[in-house]
Amino acid sequence: MPITIKSDREIRLMAEAGQILAKVHEELEKAICPGITTGEIDRLGEKLIRSYDCIPSFLDYHGYPASICVSVNNEVVHGIPSDRRILQEGDIVSLDAGVIHRGYHSDAARTVGVGTVSDVARKLIYVTRDSFFAGLEYAREGNYLFDISKAIGNYAESRGYGVVRDLCGHGIGTELHEAPEIPNYDVGRKGVKLKAGMTLAIEPMINTGTWEVDWLDDDWTVVTRDGGLSAHYENTILITEGDPVILSLRKKET
Template identity: 60%
Template sequence: MYIKSDREIEIMRSAGRIVAEVLEKMKEVIQPGITTKEIDQLAEEHIKKSGGIPAFLGYNGYPASVCASVNEEVVHGIPGHRVLRDGDIIGIDVGAFYNGYCGDAARTFEVGNCSEKAKRLIKVAEESFFAGIEYAQEGNRLQDISHAIQVHVESNGFSVVRSLVGHGIGKNMHEDPQVPNYGLPKRGPRLTAGLTLAIEPMINEGKFHVRTLSDGWTVVTSDGSLSAHYENTIVITANGPEILTKL
């Protein structure tokens, strides 16, 4: 676990702001008729124009600047010629490096008119993130966050993906520790001021099991049910958690 200095956290705020601006822009452009490739191009343009570097592009060979995961796709959906349709939901995950430090966040958006269940799934994913970071306090254990996320999701009748986790973040997009979205409380490393984490509940309408498609990237629900993703980069401070990927 790498504890960041005040100077490093300040740079991460700048990286986080770029990511937050991209996700804000997505609210305007995501609608029926747009392709996931067009979304990717808009995101990449904004990151570069803001002095950032797309964190995902080329990462382990990943071919795009965002992950665009539609409906039953959980994460890592590769942007392409797919046209979004009325009633779809889409998770957009974006990362940017700025002056050598990374920000990473995700949101799930409604496309046009969605079902009430889809809207609720998106809402519970977001709520579970905030339920988790209530425990992102100095002196608590990492899995206090994990447990709070799981309890909120399952009490609302949805399931938490178990084979994918959040992560530490800083000079690298993925650092220790791993941050599961489920587990028993009072376990895991002690939380310390200066620790930066990307906390990212991934929740399914049906069962928690997932599988990876033949492209080697796209993770989908095994039962074909909808999935939603919500993520922010945060820092633990003496006064509680601060979200770095927020305008």
């Protein structure tokens, strides 16, 4: 699949999708508290998405059974929500969500603490978010795709964290996953040259221990191999002739 360059109309629609998704994440984060189930989070997320006349990107995507991926503690991504999974004080929870707005996707993830969390958990969340912004510095026309990957990986690894290698970011537009794939570590190559109009979902997944992961028997949930904590931070961005634009982030969040 070739990398698509979006038209002005497409960029406008993706910006609208991104702002809707940012609002959904804002409301989900407000709802996170000890005692809530991951199933309740999923139902709230779907209700919010549909309230904006959007469709959840993830629901039934390759058979995924929910609208929000809710991953707790050592779960990296794709955790399946359940009314049997109750969040506890001190947990961390990664919320990965996507919306389809007038045929265009936006994809974003946040990791938040449940009540009061440990210093280890809090630092992991911050480093994961900051590794995204380290990569974003290189998301400029004329740079190369894997400049982003190298900056993300170097930032997290230099601070002693494991950077997941089995999963990556991606292009996005009329499809949830488009070319190119975007690793979160230095792959030792340049990759394609970035051009204005590219839309990318950049998503570091960072672990307190090893970068290695395993898949559970549900064929969806990815967990850290050593049982350590994992955090996830993602935004849909636009490459421009100047600074990159984060489409799925409200201005007050920057």
